[in-house]
Amino acid sequence: xxxxxxxxxxxxxxxxxxxxxxxxxxxxxxxxxxxxxxxxxxxxxxxxxxxxxxxxxxxxxxxxxxxxxxxxxxxxxxxxxxxxxxxxxxxxxxxxxxxxxxxxxxxxxxxxxxxxxxxxxx
Amino acid sequence: xxxxxxxxxxxxxxxxxxxxxxxxxxxxxxxxxxxxxxxxxxxxxxxxxxxxxxxxxxxxxxxxxxxxxxxxxxxxxxxxxxxxxxxxxxxxxxxxxxxxxxxxxxxxxxxxxxxxxxxxxxxxxxxxxxxxxxxxxxxxxxxxxxxxxxxxxxxxxxxxxxxxxxxxxxxxxxxxxxxxxxxxxxxxxxxxxxxxxxxxxxxxxxxxxxxxxxxxxxxxxxxxxxxxxxxxxxxxxxxxxxxxxxxxxxxxxxxxxxxxxxxxxxxxxxxxxxxxxxxxxxxxxxxxxxxxxxxxxxxxxxxxxxxxxxxxxxxxxxxxxxxxxxxxxxxxxxxxxxxxxxxxxxxxxxxxxxxxxxxxxxxxxxxxxxxxxxxxxxxxxxxxxxxxxxxxxxxxxxxxxxxxxxxxxxxxxxxxxxxxxxxxxxxxxxxxxxxxxxxxxxxxxxxxxxxxxxxxxxxxxxxxxxxxxxxxxxxxxxxxxxxxxxxxxxxxxxxxxxxxxxxxxxxxxxxxxxxxxxxxxxxxxxxxxxxxxxxxxxxxxxxxxxxxxxxxxxxxxxxxxxxxxxxxxxxxxxxxxxxxxxxxxxxxxxxxxxxxxxxxxxxxxxxxxxxxxxxxxxxxxxxxxxxxxxxxxxxxxxxxxxxxxxxxxxxxxxxxxxxxxxxxxxxxxxxxxxxxxxxxxxxxxxxxxxxxxxxxxxxxxxxxxxxxxxxxxxxxxxxxxxxxxxxxxxxxxxxxxxxxxxxxxxxxxxxxxxxxxxxxxxxxxxxxxxxxxxxxxxxxxxxxxxxxxxxxxxxxxxxxxxxxxxxxxxxxxxxxxxxxxxxxxxxxxxxxxxxxx
Ligand SMILES: Cc1cc2nc3c(=O)[nH]c(=O)nc-3n(C[C@H](O)[C@H](O)[C@H](O)COP(=O)(O)OP(=O)(O)OC[C@H]3O[C@@H](n4cnc5c(N)ncnc54)[C@H](O)[C@@H]3O)c2cc1C
Ligand code: HEM
Ligand code: SF4
Ligand code: SF4
Ligand code: FES
Numbered sequence: 001x002x003x004x005x006x007x008x009x010x011x012x013x014x015x016x017x018x019x020x021x022x023x024x025x026x027x028x029x030x031x032x033x034x035x036x037x038x039x040x041x042x043x044x045x046x047x048x049x050x051x052x053x054x055x056x057x058x059x060x061x062x063x064x065x066x067x068x069x070x071x072x073x074x075x076x077x078x079x080x081x082x083x084x085x086x087x088x089x090x091x092x093x094x095x096x097x098x099x100x101x102x103x104x105x106x107x108x109x110x111x112x113x114x115x116x117x118x119x120x121x122x
Numbered sequence: 123x124x125x126x127x128x129x130x131x132x133x134x135x136x137x138x139x140x141x142x143x144x145x146x147x148x149x150x151x152x153x154x155x156x157x158x159x160x161x162x163x164x165x166x167x168x169x170x171x172x173x174x175x176x177x178x179x180x181x182x183x184x185x186x187x188x189x190x191x192x193x194x195x196x197x198x199x200x201x202x203x204x205x206x207x208x209x210x211x212x213x214x215x216x217x218x219x220x221x222x223x224x225x226x227x228x229x230x231x232x233x234x235x236x237x238x239x240x241x242x243x244x245x246x247x248x249x250x251x252x253x254x255x256x257x258x259x260x261x262x263x264x265x266x267x268x269x270x271x272x273x274x275x276x277x278x279x280x281x282x283x284x285x286x287x288x289x290x291x292x293x294x295x296x297x298x299x300x301x302x303x304x305x306x307x308x309x310x311x312x313x314x315x316x317x318x319x320x321x322x323x324x325x326x327x328x329x330x331x332x333x334x335x336x337x338x339x340x341x342x343x344x345x346x347x348x349x350x351x352x353x354x355x356x357x358x359x360x361x362x363x364x365x366x367x368x369x370x371x372x373x374x375x376x377x378x379x380x381x382x383x384x385x386x387x388x389x390x391x392x393x394x395x396x397x398x399x400x401x402x403x404x405x406x407x408x409x410x411x412x413x414x415x416x417x418x419x420x421x422x423x424x425x426x427x428x429x430x431x432x433x434x435x436x437x438x439x440x441x442x443x444x445x446x447x448x449x450x451x452x453x454x455x456x457x458x459x460x461x462x463x464x465x466x467x468x469x470x471x472x473x474x475x476x477x478x479x480x481x482x483x484x485x486x487x488x489x490x491x492x493x494x495x496x497x498x499x500x501x502x503x504x505x506x507x508x509x510x511x512x513x514x515x516x517x518x519x520x521x522x523x524x525x526x527x528x529x530x531x532x533x534x535x536x537x538x539x540x541x542x543x544x545x546x547x548x549x550x551x552x553x554x555x556x557x558x559x560x561x562x563x564x565x566x567x568x569x570x571x572x573x574x575x576x577x578x579x580x581x582x583x584x585x586x587x588x589x590x591x592x593x594x595x596x597x598x599x600x601x602x603x604x605x606x607x608x609x610x611x612x613x614x615x616x617x618x619x620x621x622x623x624x625x626x627x628x629x630x631x632x633x634x635x636x637x638x639x640x641x642x643x644x645x646x647x648x649x650x651x652x653x654x655x656x657x658x659x660x661x662x663x664x665x666x667x668x669x670x671x672x673x674x675x676x677x678x679x680x681x682x683x684x685x686x687x688x689x690x691x692x693x694x695x696x697x698x699x700x701x702x703x704x705x706x707x708x709x710x711x712x713x714x715x716x717x718x719x720x721x722x723x724x725x726x727x728x729x730x731x732x733x734x735x736x737x738x739x740x741x742x743x744x745x746x747x748x749x750x751x752x753x754x755x756x757x758x759x760x761x762x763x764x765x766x767x768x769x770x771x772x773x774x775x776x777x778x779x780x781x782x783x784x785x786x787x788x789x790x791x792x793x794x795x796x797x798x799x800x801x802x803x804x805x806x807x808x809x810x811x812x813x814x815x816x817x818x819x820x821x822x823x824x825x826x827x828x829x830x831x832x833x834x835x836x837x838x839x840x841x842x843x844x845x846x847x848x849x850x851x852x853x854x855x856x857x858x859x860x861x862x863x864x865x866x867x868x869x870x871x872x873x874x875x876x877x878x879x880x881x882x883x884x885x886x887x888x889x890x891x892x893x894x895x896x897x898x899x900x901x902x903x904x905x906x907x908x909x910x911x912x913x914x915x916x917x918x919x920x921x922x923x924x925x926x927x928x929x930x931x932x933x934x935x936x937x938x939x940x941x942x943x944x945x946x947x948x949x950x951x952x953x954x955x956x957x958x959x
Binding site for chain 2: 010011015017018019020022023024025030036038039049053054055056057060061062063064065066067068070071073075076078080
């Protein structure tokens, strides 16, 4: 089977929490979607899985900016991750996976690689 | 080269300090070292002996460890009294045998003097010098009412405080016409007596005891020469100390006329191979009954044995600053103006209970001595003038006048010469401090670690901080208090900005007073400030993103991403029905159940989406949130108190519940813990809490700023015998002052240590209202208490807020696949990584 790409609708604008994150379940596993209304772009999507512990918690971290980069702090051991690049600020070797995300009307769509799927979402 | 043998007799404070000093020199390698101690316990801090009654153990007070002795190859023989010295054969004798020496050090300290009064051999006549003495006093005080201390000096008053803390009615009997005749004058002594009597210790001056006989209402009766008498159950003699020179006498070393082993500037006795240090030694016809001079002798002798020809003991300053039964007393230099031509300046405020006296030289240029009672805040400055001979200002009286009457501000650290002694316990001068700062120390902590300054009696802490701050500043080290890169302010600054400008959201604050978007440092700090100022629900839309996950979801995140739930159980009191509900809920959701250290029940392993359902059930059964997740009041621990306990004197559970219900939910810079004990036995361990309350016959004693954790600290006695209302008012004020002025994540202990003026300052603010803000603090607290809501109740009732608890917003029934479980001791727990399911 060949891997394909789909823009999945993961939630609506009403589900988002300004300045914070929510977790969604996608074909690629758990993803954290952040809505930072005072920035452009305002939407970010990264893996919900904290790379240091393997636990699904990143959407519940505190967001903000450090040296101009948009970041989320892991709620478990407080490492910071750049929301655009996924880079961990405390450890060069560690990154979280990032996903393209966009607003389509009222729907939030995240671009995830999908496997074993007959057709992409229309 | 074969090693020489060095024997030290006496394992007390000075003996131990000597070994520490010697071990740090190359000479240590030349000696086979043996130490004999008559006491069974390793050297301990006698200066803080009384803390043994407030919960410290020998381990807390110990100066070193057996391991340290072993690592330094020092042979430590405890419980082995040396009974003889043979100077010709160079041997000493103990009940276990004879030992040869090349060099011998006597560090035998002193023993309490018991006046030759008929009847003083009664088993309930005791002394106050060793931990064993304190055990005897405790045993003797068990179940009785009254205790008398004979002797109104420094130690006597400390002993009286100890009797009081054991729940006895305490008396002090002094022969002289005033208390502390050595250190104080008539006015000072009278004020001290007044203050101490206010605290419930009765003072009898000018009383000569003629005999001690069987009592009628108590065990003993003391008859006085004026035909009066006093009944008491036990007597503690504290009528001065005598140098322990028995061994030296028996081998004919030179002894002073009134006792003490004569030493020269090198701390060597009349025998060149025998040395003496500490309280047993007599230098220039003086005995030094304080620990600092003993340490100086110990350092001198260590240098001498290390071959330093120059090392010499040249006397020591005997100035003292202490707190006796909570009353400040200070005595500096020539307090009694015995220097010819000396003149006095006195300031006596009977209203406030402050007495200050300066003794100045005939030409008015130098300070010779001083006496302070009731307020030691002038001590450091006066001591520096006296010790360093700094020229007095034109109008010297400004040094002791209150600032409102034209008093001069404290002597700035800049005015001190390099040689000024900052810490006398460890002999650290201002020059030493500059030295380590130049060598790279850049904060108070490292200066302390490097020089040991302020790690002895602690009396120099405030001065040390001033010197370090000012020296760092001079070197251009900016002591930054900025909370993070987004705000150029400290937490306290931000608090004031929010309060004064009526700011209600983080957005407004950062837009007007900061930059960027915030981070996980400033957001929770501001959330806490906003909560204190306006007490809005923490899940109000604007506040949600500011909080740490624990605050956001009102539960504590555990290592696998699930949460624990801790319902409030005020004072640890719970009905069987409620206990059953906890059990049922835990069973239904398969929650691991454990009793916490704060007398409540913790339920572990709830997923995010289960939290509101669980809370719905708990709230229906009458539970409220326990704020275990918040920087706020945790629990008020209590013992069972006089409702059940045979010893209890107040209802500790009732008070704990009152306090817990009053302060629950209050947001603070860090967590706050409290406890209430029903009597002096302190079963609730209240002194290890931020606020510790201990019942007395007459009310409550309040201890503040204690904590457990990584760096445990006992609380400081703040106020005594408070009524219920006074207790609550006092706690209201301290809590509110803390909430308003502390730094982010600063617990009460560190906050208090960092307040300029420390505990004394805090007392002035809270008990004397020196800033005139007490009304405001109380009002603020009343507002907060009035607007309390159970956050969980508000959350489960609001469908919008409940939405936040969806684990995956697009898949409500999806279970997080990484949470895997196993069973241990009949309960569910998370699987450890790599462990088979
Ligand atoms: C309650 C109290 C409060 C005090 N408060 C202060 C204070 O605030 N500030 C201050 O500066 N000082 C204070 N002091 C005084 C201070 O504790 C002493 O100055 C200090 O302990 C002296 O140390 P040292 O080693 O000379 O004597 P010690 O600490 O008494 O040690 C002497 C040791 O030698 C042992 N010994 C004696 N003879 C023999 C023998 N023949 N064989 C074997 N061992 C022997 C003794 O058992 C003892 O353990 C206080 C003392 C007390 C009791
Ligand atoms: C029953 C008899 C006495 C008792 C119980 C008693 C109590 C005490 C105590 C406890 C101390 C030691 C202070 C300390 O530990 O710091 C002391 C010292 C002193 N007392 Fe009294 N006292 C008595 C007799 C006297 C007499 C007769 C006088 C003289 C008027 C007096 C005046 C003093 C003085 C000057 C000192 C300091 C002595 C020194 O240098 O150590 N006291 N007394
Ligand atoms: S502290 Fe409490 S439990 Fe302990 S003895 Fe006193 S009243 Fe009893
Ligand atoms: S002591 Fe350590 S392991 Fe135990 S609860 Fe506290 S932080 Fe966790
Ligand atoms: S003076 Fe005692 S610790 Fe510094």
